[in-house]
Amino acid sequence: MTMARFPRPSVALVPVAVVSVAVVAALGLALGLAVGVAPPAWAAAPGDRITSYDIEARMRTDGSMAVRERFTYSFVAARPDPLYWGVPIRLTSGDTDGLTAQLVSVEDLAVRMDGRSTRPFLDHQSWWYSAWIGSAGRTPAGRHTYELTYVLRGMVTLPEGRPTLWWNAVFARDEPIDQVRLSLTTPGRTARASCTVGSDAAPCQATTSGTTVSYTATDLPGRSGVTAYAELPTTVVAEPSDATLPGVRPTLRSNLAAPGAGAGLPAGAVHLVTALLLVAALGVLVVVRRRPRGARESGSPPGFDVGPDRARMRDAGALVMLGGLVAGYLLAPHDLLWWALPVLALGLALVVLAPWLAPGPDVDRRDNSVAPSR
Numbered sequence: 001m002t003m004a005r006f007p008r009p010s011v012a013l014v015p016v017a018v019v020s021v022a023v024v025a026a027l028g029l030a031l032g033l034a035v036g037v038a039p040p041a042w043a044a045a046p047g048d049r050i051t052s053y054d055i056e057a058r059m060r061t062d063g064s065m066a067v068r069e070r071f072t073y074s075f076v077a078a079r080p081d082p083l084y085w086g087v088p089i090r091l092t093s094g095d096t097d098g099l100t101a102q103l104v105s106v107e108d109l110a111v112r113m114d115g116r117s118t119r120p121f122l123d124h125q126s127w128w129y130s131a132w133i134g135s136a137g138r139t140p141a142g143r144h145t146y147e148l149t150y151v152l153r154g155m156v157t158l159p160e161g162r163p164t165l166w167w168n169a170v171f172a173r174d175e176p177i178d179q180v181r182l183s184l185t186t187p188g189r190t191a192r193a194s195c196t197v198g199s200d201a202a203p204c205q206a207t208t209s210g211t212t213v214s215y216t217a218t219d220l221p222g223r224s225g226v227t228a229y230a231e232l233p234t235t236v237v238a239e240p241s242d243a244t245l246p247g248v249r250p251t252l253r254s255n256l257a258a259p260g261a262g263a264g265l266p267a268g269a270v271h272l273v274t275a276l277l278l279v280a281a282l283g284v285l286v287v288v289r290r291r292p293r294g295a296r297e298s299g300s301p302p303g304f305d306v307g308p309d310r311a312r313m314r315d316a317g318a319l320v321m322l323g324g325l326v327a328g329y330l331l332a333p334h335d336l337l338w339w340a341l342p343v344l345a346l347g348l349a350l351v352v353l354a355p356w357l358a359p360g361p362d363v364d365r366r367d368n369s370v371a372p373s374r
Helices: 013-034 252-257 267-289 308-334 341-357 361-367
Strands: 049-059 065-075 083-088 105-113 116-118 121-124 128-133 142-153 164-170 177-185 193-197 204-209 212-220 226-231
Touching: 049 164, 083 142, 105 128, 164 177, 177 226, 193 212, 204 226, 212 226, 308 341
Parallel strands: 049 177
Antiparallel strands: 049 065, 065 142, 083 128, 105 116, 105 142, 121 128, 164 226, 177 212, 193 204, 193 226, 204 212
8 A cells, every 4th residue: 555645735835925024015115204304383472483594505526515503583472393404415406317416415413592502302304404492392482592503415416517506495384584694715716606585485595705605585485495506616526426325324334333225215214124124034933943843863964865845845945045145236226225134044044054943854754644554
């Protein structure tokens, strides 16, 4: 009587299925978190206004720009939340894709409120570098002056081969602004300069004197930003748009410091995706490890003999490793290479640990056979 073979579901498909589901779900969640990362609402009370907004900027030959902002708020009543301030760090124009936009870094930020140094709460998202400024997390009523100093990198672009500055110097705030004065000093004479107020809500003038450009605008209604334009001297160096990230350069090391910056994803989303991938990898190993199996074959080194289950598991591990390499290739331009590392590590673990995780040939025979009938 021939022995009957009972089919058993192979565990080799488990790693592929679990990892695929985890990756798809995690990436979908990450992209969902990345949508709509605009600055939070800062509702202005009737009567609140900015009485003056003064900015001094000095452009350096290496393309970086030292900025000093000083603005005065007049609040009719206290607010339970701190003052919001932000810098747009992802600049797009025309049909430029958001993932390949000009990226700006903000460095060495220092904040003073009413003449006293204060530590703001900082946040770095896809499109904004943000700070919340206030004593004990609130904004007192009355007149208050804020002063911020920082360095911007990545602002200089090269349209038609000439260093050019497009700068959203004052982002649209809810409060009206009585007067904006912006002074830009460059290493040489500026060929052309101009400025605009959002939605043309107020006139803006730009005048050049030697190496200094002065921009002025008055009586800006609420939600009116100011954009400054200047053709810079040829001595100013412009960094490529893919060479500047918020605070770091696009390398694997920088992605550990500012994950997701190159692809415009919040750091929390990247951490969540990585955690899910690691949990999926550990879960697969635990499930496969707890599968019933027999003792190793006697007289053979562990892993020397290859049964059907071991071969399938090693093949699955090789496929997972290949998927990790492909994912790494596709994600590397967006500085998200480390998302592929857990997948690659899982595939390598399946290949190396197959002799211990899958039953050998003799176990297959014991589990899949019945005694012959007499």
